[in-house]
Amino acid sequence: MTAGERTPYREKTTLTAEETTMPLDNPFYTAEMQGPYELHSLGRFELEEGGVIPDLELAVATYGELNEDRSNAILVPTWFSGTHATWWQVYLGEGRALDPTKWFIVVVNQIGNGLSTSPHTTDDPEIAMSRFPKVWVGDDVRAQEQLLREVFGIERLALVVGGSMGAQQTYEWAVRFPDKVLRAAPIAGTAQNTPHDFLYTQTLMDAITSDPGWNGGEYAAATDVADGLRRHADIWAVMGLSTEFWKTEFWRGVQPLVEGQVWDDFGDFQEGFIRTVFGMMDPNALLTMGWKWQRGDVARNTGGDLAAALGRITAKTYVMPFDEDMFFPPRDCEAEQRMIPGSELRVLHSIAGHFGLFGFEQTYLDELDAHLKELLETEV
Numbered sequence: 001m002t003a004g005e006r007t008p009y010r011e012k013t014t015l016t017a018e019e020t021t022m023p024l025d026n027p028f029y030t031a032e033m034q035g036p037y038e039l040h041s042l043g044r045f046e047l048e049e050g051g052v053i054p055d056l057e058l059a060v061a062t063y064g065e066l067n068e069d070r071s072n073a074i075l076v077p078t079w080f081s082g083t084h085a086t087w088w089q090v091y092l093g094e095g096r097a098l099d100p101t102k103w104f105i106v107v108v109n110q111i112g113n114g115l116s117t118s119p120h121t122t123d124d125p126e127i128a129m130s131r132f133p134k135v136w137v138g139d140d141v142r143a144q145e146q147l148l149r150e151v152f153g154i155e156r157l158a159l160v161v162g163g164s165m166g167a168q169q170t171y172e173w174a175v176r177f178p179d180k181v182l183r184a185a186p187i188a189g190t191a192q193n194t195p196h197d198f199l200y201t202q203t204l205m206d207a208i209t210s211d212p213g214w215n216g217g218e219y220a221a222a223t224d225v226a227d228g229l230r231r232h233a234d235i236w237a238v239m240g241l242s243t244e245f246w247k248t249e250f251w252r253g254v255q256p257l258v259e260g261q262v263w264d265d266f267g268d269f270q271e272g273f274i275r276t277v278f279g280m281m282d283p284n285a286l287l288t289m290g291w292k293w294q295r296g297d298v299a300r301n302t303g304g305d306l307a308a309a310l311g312r313i314t315a316k317t318y319v320m321p322f323d324e325d326m327f328f329p330p331r332d333c334e335a336e337q338r339m340i341p342g343s344e345l346r347v348l349h350s351i352a353g354h355f356g357l358f359g360f361e362q363t364y365l366d367e368l369d370a371h372l373k374e375l376l377e378t379e380v
Contacts, residue, residue, distance in 0.1 A: 023121050023128075026222055028280040029114040034085040037061040037115065040151050042143060051133025054124055058147055059084070059115035061107045063092055064100035066152060073154045074098065075144065076107040077162040077169035079357065080289050081281060083109055090359035097372030103158070108147065110140045110165065112288030119217070119284035130217030132288060137165075137296045141172040145180070159376060160315075161185040163357045164328070165289065168193075168296035174313040175298040182380045184315040185372060188322050188354055191298045191336050192306050197327050198294045200239060205290045207231035208283045217284055225283040232286065233278035237270050242324035242353035250351050254360055310339035316380050317343040318371055324353040346371045 027033060037059045045056035061084040066073060076087055076098075084107035092098045098105055109115040112135055119132035127133060148154040160181050162170045167189025174184040175191070190197070208214060211228030219225055245251060251269040256262070257276055263269040278286075302308040317340050321333035330347050337345045348371075350356025350364045359365055 023123050024221060024282070026114070026120065026280075026282055029083075029118075029121070029282070034083045034115065035061065035088055037084060037109070040147055042146055042150075045139075045143060047133055047139050048136045049134040051127075053111075053117055053127060053133065055117075056111070056143060057117045058111075058143060059109040059113075060147065060151075061088065061109075063088065063105040063107075064103050066104040066154070070152070070154050071156070071158065072103050073148070073152070073157050074103045074105045074159045074161065075148065075157050075173070076105060077140065077144065077160070077166040077173075078107065078110050078113055079162065079164035079166045080293055081113075081278065081286060082164075082166075083113060083115055086358065090365070091368075097369040097376065098161075106148065106152070106154075108140075108144050110169070110289065110292075111135045111143065112285055112292070114282050114285040118282065119288060120222075120282045129284060132284065135288060135292050136300075137168050137172050137292055138176065138300065140169055140292075141176055144169075144173075145177060156180050156182060159183040159185060159372075161187065161372065162189070163187040164189045164354065165293050165296070167328075168293070171298050171310075172296075174315045174317065175301050175309050178312050178314045181313075181315040183375050183378065184313070184317040185320060185375060186317075186333075187320045187348070187368070188325055188328050188357060190296070190328055190332055191310060193294060193296045194332060200235075200327050201290050201294045204232055204235055205287055207235060208287060211283075214283060217287075219283065222280075222282050226279060228283060229279050229281065230275050233275040234270070236278065236355075237274045239326050240274075240353065240355045242326065242351060244324060244351050245353060245355075248351065250360070306336070307339050310336060311341065313340050313343070316375065316378050318346045318375050319343055320346045320348050320368070320371060322348050322350050322353060322356050324350060324356070326353055328354065 039057045042056045045053045087107050094101050112118045119129050122128050160170045160173045167186035170184050170186040171191035174181045208228040211225045213224035298309040299306040319333050319337035321330040334345050337343050352360050356364055
């Protein structure tokens with residue numbers, strides 16, 4: 001199945017007024033904007049919170065060729081608000097650590113991110129828009145494991161690597177399926193979400209839901225919630241980027257979204273880059289991912305015992321926080337790293353803080369590539 005094609009859902013003979021919601025078109029979530037991908041149906045998928053997605057479709061982009069013994073597979077889960085786009089645009093390439101001429105790289109868009117089954121994309125009225133069920137990080141990982149096994153015949157992964165919410169999924173993989181993960185590289189994320197991070201994420205979500213246009217999740221178009229999305233973006237401008245990014249005017253050198261666009265002052269960058277990017281997204285998709293982000297916790301696998309959960313990890317693990325990250329600081333990541341047998345802490349350097357993930361600096365990309373190459377060369 002190719003980008004844009006969808007598996008038909010079961011039909012109902014009678015629909016109430018509240019059940020007639022149809023998918024909302026949003027150009028941001030297209031192959032033209034994000035790059036090619038395929039939709040793979042997993043069928044009925046039961047969720048850990050108790051809900052059900054009658055036909056879960058995962059949007060998947062692959063790069064490279066799977067070798068005969070299926071030993072060269074790398075999994076990349078996506079982060080909050082993100083898609084597979086940033087990975088092929090910024091992180092993949094011949095001679096890089098994530099080299100498609102050597103590795104079979106599978107980037108799976110998380111559930112609810114706007115490409116995989118999401119509140120505004122489903123044509124199943126029982127789960128559309130405000131009725132979309134709650135999804136946990138563990139649901140994403142179980143779905144990814146099923147996808148890899150059933151679609152590609154992959155039973156073991158040479159590496160799982162992801163940033164932010166992708167790091168949450170990386171940890172979940174290493175804890176939940178230790179025999180399937182040879183190496184793990186969580187970047188700028190934690191295995192157990194902190195209270196500070198929970199509260200931060202809540203402010204992001206409240207910015208959206210406080211907009212009257214959100215209408216309890218039943219808006220007619222994402223543009224109805226433009227004010228909420230703008231406030232959401234402004235919070236990211238404060239916390240997603242470091243004080244040094246703003247103070248040194250590093251933003252002046254960031255590549256514009258539109259050719260010829262210039263940043264005369266920091267307000268121009270805030271408006272033309274941050275607000276523009278988040279303003280294109282779907283509010284309910286962001287809320288679905290936010291709820292999930294708040295509850296990321298591998299200790300759910302061990303009755304609340306974080307040390308026991310991280311002690312399950314057998315993968316060679318490099319824990320890689322950003323030095324300027326204001327909500328996944330190195331000290332929080334190091335505290336968890338110390339609980340992972342045989343793991344190493346590799347602090348990454350980026351003036352951009354958490355948004356260093358966008359790859360604004362070649363020095364960061366070179367540093368990350370060096371760590372990932374070393375990790376991939378490690379015998380396990």
